Amino acid sequence: MSAPDELVRAVEATLFASEEPMTWQDISTHLGDADVKPALAELQAHYAKRGVRLVERGKKWFFQTAPDLAHLLRREKEQIRRLSRAATEVLAIIAYHEPVTRAEIESIRGVQTSGGTLDVLMEAGWVRMGPRREVPGRPLTYLTTPEFLAHFGLESRRDLPGIEDLRAAGLLDPVDAAMEALDFEGGDETAEDDGDDGEFARTDTDAAGE
Structure with missing residues (x-):
């Protein structure tokens, strides 16, 4: 210059x-x-x-x-924020499906989602509330933030890895399963579960402490 x-x-x-x-x-x-x-x-x-x-x-x-x-600029002791499995799953679903309501998140995960899980993600600055969905009850939607993109080095959500990349890395199973579930309707979801007994019956209670 x-x-x-x-x-x-x-x-x-x-x-x-x-x-x-x-x-x-x-x-x-x-x-x-x-x-x-x-x-x-x-x-x-x-x-x-x-x-x-x-x-x-x-x-x-x-x-x-x-x-x-x-x-060179990292402190000798740095505090690492570790997300619970629940928070990681919810963040992935929001990133790939936004704008998405809490009910839609729960439908994809197959479990109830505690408010604490969403609070953790909003406190981290990676998720924010979006506009209300124009349906009965007018539920809130959730979106990722520019801070989420910056933290993970993404210019936009178009840079998120594809399903094949996620499957190869063994990451984001709920999103992977949800995308594959679009290929069939009315099937027994628990039959597709890969050994995590009770996955679709459990309640999300590990928002911040796992």
Whole structure:
């Protein structure tokens, strides 16, 4: 980036000073409705091989440490957030099926979902409440957040791994089973369970402590 013009410098300064990721519309408004898209592209190219990168996640722009240098900035003791199996299942279902209601989550999992499980995911900043579904009772829906995309290094939900990838890795069994269940109706779901007796009769009570 040689002799950057004033707009590129202004966009760079705005993003460095911002405490939260910003959409290009936010940046544009902050800079007097300027056309900031070319400046963002120039800055992204400029920082592509530097110690920090300019990235877009969930349509929001922010600077982050280059992946190969992240280990240099980790604290010697870091607190690791471990999700319970229930929370992992619910997060996966929301990511692949959003917007989704709690009843729909329970239908896919085959078990009741405690409010604590959703609270854990919302406290982590990975799930938020969405609009109410226009059906009787008007239940709330749940969506993933830009923070979810940023944490897992995704530009959008289109970058989520496919079912074959998940199956090969042995991950997200409830989502895998739910997708396969679309191929048959009226079957005995418990007959498809792979040995976890009582899976479809249990109640989700392990939201935060597993």
